[in-house]
Amino acid sequence: xxxxxxxxxxxxxxxxxxxxxxxxxxxxxxxxxxxxxxxxxxxxxxxxxxxxxxxxxxxxxxxxxxxxxxxxxxxxxxxxxxxxxxxxxxxxxxxxxxxxxxxxxxxxxxxxxxxxxxxxxxxxxxxxxxxxxxxxxxxxxxxxxxxxxxxxxxxxxxxxxxxxxxxxxxxxxxxxxxxxxxxxxxxxxxxxxxxxxxxxxxxxxxxxxxxxxxxxxxxxxxxxxxxxxxxxxxxxxxxxxxxxxxxxxxxxxxxxxxxxxxxxxxxxxxxxxxxxxxxx
Amino acid sequence: xxxxxxxxxxxxxxxxxxxxxxxxxxxxxxxxxxxxxxxxxxxxxxxxxxxxxxxxxxxxxxxxxxxxxxxxxxxxxxxxxxxxxxxxxxxxxxxxxxxxxxxxxxxxxxxxxxxxxxxxxxxxxxxxxxxxxxxxxxxxxxxxxxxxxxxxxxxxxxxxxxxxxxxxxxxxxxxxxxxxxxxxxxxxxxxxxxxxxxxxxxxxxxxxxxxxxxxxxxxxxxxxxxxxxxxxxxxxxxxxxxxxxxxxxxxxxxxxxxxxxxxxxxxxxxxxxxxxxxxxxxxxxxxxxxxxxxxxxxxxxxxxxxxxxxxxxxxxxxxxxxxxxxxxxxxxxxxxxxxxxxxxxxxxxxxxxxxxxxxxxxxxxxxxxxxxxxxxxxxxxxxxxxxxxxxxxxxxxxxxxxxxxxxxxxxxxxxxxxxxxxxxxxxxxxxxx
Numbered sequence: 001x002x003x004x005x006x007x008x009x010x011x012x013x014x015x016x017x018x019x020x021x022x023x024x025x026x027x028x029x030x031x032x033x034x035x036x037x038x039x040x041x042x043x044x045x046x047x048x049x050x051x052x053x054x055x056x057x058x059x060x061x062x063x064x065x066x067x068x069x070x071x072x073x074x075x076x077x078x079x080x081x082x083x084x085x086x087x088x089x090x091x092x093x094x095x096x097x098x099x100x101x102x103x104x105x106x107x108x109x110x111x112x113x114x115x116x117x118x119x120x121x122x123x124x125x126x127x128x129x130x131x132x133x134x135x136x137x138x139x140x141x142x143x144x145x146x147x148x149x150x151x152x153x154x155x156x157x158x159x160x161x162x163x164x165x166x167x168x169x170x171x172x173x174x175x176x177x178x179x180x181x182x183x184x185x186x187x188x189x190x191x192x193x194x195x196x197x198x199x200x201x202x203x204x205x206x207x208x209x210x211x212x213x214x215x216x217x218x219x220x221x222x223x224x225x226x227x228x229x230x231x232x233x234x235x236x237x238x239x240x241x242x243x244x245x246x247x248x249x250x251x252x253x254x255x256x257x258x259x260x261x262x263x264x265x266x267x268x269x270x271x272x273x274x275x276x277x278x279x280x
Numbered sequence: 281x282x283x284x285x286x287x288x289x290x291x292x293x294x295x296x297x298x299x300x301x302x303x304x305x306x307x308x309x310x311x312x313x314x315x316x317x318x319x320x321x322x323x324x325x326x327x328x329x330x331x332x333x334x335x336x337x338x339x340x341x342x343x344x345x346x347x348x349x350x351x352x353x354x355x356x357x358x359x360x361x362x363x364x365x366x367x368x369x370x371x372x373x374x375x376x377x378x379x380x381x382x383x384x385x386x387x388x389x390x391x392x393x394x395x396x397x398x399x400x401x402x403x404x405x406x407x408x409x410x411x412x413x414x415x416x417x418x419x420x421x422x423x424x425x426x427x428x429x430x431x432x433x434x435x436x437x438x439x440x441x442x443x444x445x446x447x448x449x450x451x452x453x454x455x456x457x458x459x460x461x462x463x464x465x466x467x468x469x470x471x472x473x474x475x476x477x478x479x480x481x482x483x484x485x486x487x488x489x490x491x492x493x494x495x496x497x498x499x500x501x502x503x504x505x506x507x508x509x510x511x512x513x514x515x516x517x518x519x520x521x522x523x524x525x526x527x528x529x530x531x532x533x534x535x536x537x538x539x540x541x542x543x544x545x546x547x548x549x550x551x552x553x554x555x556x557x558x559x560x561x562x563x564x565x566x567x568x569x570x571x572x573x574x575x576x577x578x579x580x581x582x583x584x585x586x587x588x589x590x591x592x593x594x595x596x597x598x599x600x601x602x603x604x605x606x607x608x609x610x611x612x613x614x615x616x617x618x619x620x621x622x623x624x625x626x627x628x629x630x631x632x633x634x635x636x637x638x639x640x641x642x643x644x645x646x647x648x649x650x651x652x653x654x655x656x657x658x659x660x661x662x663x664x665x666x667x668x669x670x671x672x673x674x675x676x677x678x679x680x681x682x683x684x685x686x687x688x689x690x691x692x693x694x695x696x697x698x699x700x701x702x703x704x705x706x707x708x709x710x711x712x713x
Contacts, residue, residue, distance in 0.1 A: 005600040010546060013604060026359035026382060027351075030444055030463045031494045031513055031553075032609050038549035039603065046546075 007050065010043040297700035299687055303367035303375065306691040309337055309698055310377055311705055312362025316346040318379055318432075320390060321707075337707055341390050343432035346381040358383050364449050366458070368471075376435070378458060382445040385460050387436035387471065395423040441467050441477045448497045454505040461498040466510060466528075480528045481510060481520065496611075497557045504563065511568055515539075515552035517577065535566065535582050537575070547599045547608060555611035560620040561692075567623055569614040572596060574625050576637065589635045589642065592627045594665045594676045607681050615690045626685025629674065630701045631661060647685060647699045647706040658708065 005013075017036050021028050294315030301310050309321040322340035349358040359382055368376040374391040399421040404410055444462035451458045459480070460467050466481035481498075485491055498510035506522045518531035539548065551571040558567045565586070566577040572593055575585035591612075595602060602608040607628070614625040626632045627644070635642045644661045664673040687700040695710035 005604075007546075010600075010603075017606075025357050026361075026445070027354070027356040031447075031496065034491065034494060034513060035550045035553060035609065039546050042546045042548075 007043040007047040011040060011047065014040040014043065292703060295703035297687060297703060297705060298361050298363060299365050300689045300698050300700050300705065301365045301367060301377075302689050302691055302698065303377075304369045304692060306693055306696070308340065308367070308375060309689070309707070310365045310367065311698075311700065312345065312365050312379055313703075314359075314361040316344055316348070316360030316362060316381065318343055318345045318362060318365065318377075318388070320375075320377075341430040341432055343388070345379045345386060345388065345434075346384065349383070351383075363446060366449050366451050368451055369455060371455075378449050378451065380446050380449050380460065383439065383442055385438040385446070385449055385458075385469070386434050387438075388432050389435045390430060390432045393429045393431060394426060396426045397421040398424045436471065436474050438469055438474050438477065441469075444494075447495070448499070450499045450508070452500045452505050453503055457505075459498055459500065459508060461495055461510065463494040466495065466498050466508075468522075478526070480522065480526070482527065482529065496554050499557055499559055502559050502561060502563045509557055509559065509566060511554035511557040513553040514549070515554055515570060517554065517557060517566060517568060519579065533579070533582055535577050535585075537584050543596075545599065547603060550603070550608050551599065556613040558614060558616060560616050561618065562620055565620065567614050567616060569612050569625055571608060571610075571612075574614050574623060574635065576623070587637065589623070589633075591625055591633055592631075592663070594663055595628075598676070602681070605681065607684075610684055610686060612684075612686050613688060615688050617690045617695070618693045624688055624690060624697065626688055626699070628681050628684050629679040630683040630685055631663075632685045632688060632699055645708075647701045647704075647708075648683075649704070 014036050296314045297311050298314055299312040307323050311319050320341040321337040323335045323337050326335045346360040348360045362379050364380050366378045374389050377388050379386055399419050442462040444464050446460055446462050448461045457470055464484040467477040468480050469477045493512045493514040496511045501507035509519045511517045516536040519533035520528035521532045554568045554570050556569040568575050574589045576587040578586045612626050622636050624634045630647045631644050633644050645658045646661050662673045664675045669675050689698045697708050699706045
């Protein structure tokens with residue numbers, strides 16, 4: 001938070017300014033839009049860094065959970081004790097090996113554990129028949145496993161190609177540039193039972209399955225879009241995001257070492273996309 | 281009632297002064313406003329009978345310089361707002377000035393008429409054309425005195441040379457050429473030729489997506505007719521020599537101060553964007569204004585400014601809200617006094633600041649009707665940045681950000697300043713003992 005405003009708020013305010021500038025008298029002011037795009041870039045860099053940090057913490061949490069699982073498998077005698085602990089945890093109380101392991105990690109994973117999302121890791125397939133709180137699923141989905149490198153999106157996103165249209169004021173040439181993958185629709189928070197169940201099974205079965213990962217991160221991107229579209233008109237923001245051409249989902253990386261490469265790619269493309277706005 | 285409010289609002293908006301400029305003798309003061317009008321004030325002759333009216337400025341001429349236009353090809357409106365006025369030095373009885381809006385520069389001739397011809401043959405006294413068959417004799421028209429009339433006529437129109445918005449114009453010391461500058465290009469014109477201009481700077485990238493900076497202002501050197509400087513939105517200034525090449529894309533000097541990483545914020549790029557650049561009268565220094573500071577540069581030293589003055593550093597902690605209400609995009613101008621010893625610039629709450637370069641003293645003054653009666657002495661103001669607020673101090677949170685002084689000008693020889701506060705013009709003179 002800087003001066004009472006966080007990166008997300010700045011992003012939405014900046015996008016609104018760019019949107020409003022289109023209808024301003026006297027035409028689009030190149031200078032002002034360029035400066036706004038710089039603020040947008042800076043805010044997005046901070047936002048992405050925060051997300052990376054969160055993902056990294058999640059990764060640590062995941063690794064700890066994996067260790068938990070392995071420990072459980074090796075010690076079947078502790079299963080009853082674990083189940084009891086899980087029940088407690090789902091009621092919002094922390095305990096047991098998993099809880100302890102999590103506490104060793106960052107505070108955030110511990111908090112996540114408390115919300116019940118840890119449960120799925122500890123006992124992957126046993127709760128299929130259960131009907132937990134909707135909030136559980138929401139957090140479960142939010143803590144999606146990190147995506148594979150950005151490329152799979154372009155591969156699978158043929159039908160959702162994203163375009164940036166640039167009008168050269170000198171030559172009057174309109175250029176449409178296609179890139180990346182971004183859902184235009186801004187979805188509401190998932191509430192459907194079937195959707196929840198589907199998500200749960202996928203999460204339990206195949207944490208590192210690349211096919212499912214884009215699905216999670218896409219949904220996560222949708223939710224992120226929703227969170228700051230509360231600030232303003234949903235359709236305006238989703239349209240503007242499509243203008244930018246690369247969503248936050250495109251910037252998630254599974255491994256820390258890929259993080260560097262991805263972030264550089266992402267930030268390089270960010271620069272291009274943010275400046276594309278100027279040409280409007 | 282609603283309609284009335286709307287009309288009133290647009291009326292007031294058109295009155296907002298967008299530029300002020302003294303001519304080279306200081307006798308005339310021109311203002312341009314958002315409605316496209318130019319108002320010229322003339323200084324009264326000092327009379328012995330009324331010594332206290334020490335050369336006041338009165339309205340001399342008013343004319344509509346620019347009208348709103350519509351670009352049908354691009355489907356956009358061209359505002360009539362006068363962005364800049366620059367006077368040409370006086371060469372005969374008439375006065376000439378250049379005025380510009382976003383797209384078109386115009387040369388205006390302001391002249392006095394105190395005689396008119398009477399006794400035409402083909403026209404009668406009312407101006408109606410006479411039937412030639414009724415004319416039986418010829419006479420020579422004679423000039424009769426009349427009431428003084430000041431008329432402004434557009435002598436040249438320099439149009440269709442700018443794709444982007446013109447932000448500045450500058451007359452060359454050769455008095456034959458001038459430059460007009462938009463966001464990406466600088467064009468050189470001859471005052472006599474309107475259908476042709478030369479592009480001397482072009483920073484437009486091949487791919488607009490790679491755009492990183494725009495030109496914010498440009499000015500000719502006051503003595504060297506081949507030298508000009510232009511400032512950028514990245515906080516740098518380039519000095520160019522037109523003798524080097526036809527296209528001055530390569531600068532001969534590049535002035536930039538490295539950014540202090542400890543002050544980096546979301547808004548670093550915005551507050552480092554230069555809003556105005558002015559050569560000193562002696563041609564040895566450059567002054568630049570960015571959002572929070574005024575800097576004086578020595579033309580011989582490129583790596584850092586000679587002097588930096590904090591205009592309103594207390595705003596540094598309020599950049600977020602200033603971004604939200606768009607105030608952070610305000611473009612403040614700066615100005616030298618005649619001897620280059622004092623610099624002045626505007627701020628918010630109708631405050632303006634003066635910095636004495638020799639004594640290093642600064643003063644904050646306010647331009648407001650409530651606080652200053654005619655011939656009253658301006659009281660220095662102070663902004664309280666923290667802690668206990670003293671009496672007469674104003675706290676940062678009480679500042680009115682809708683009252684901003686963006687445009688100021690200083691008489692070329694005397695201590696007379698003109699300050700534009702929204703739709704009001706204030707003229708202040710030095711105290712007479």
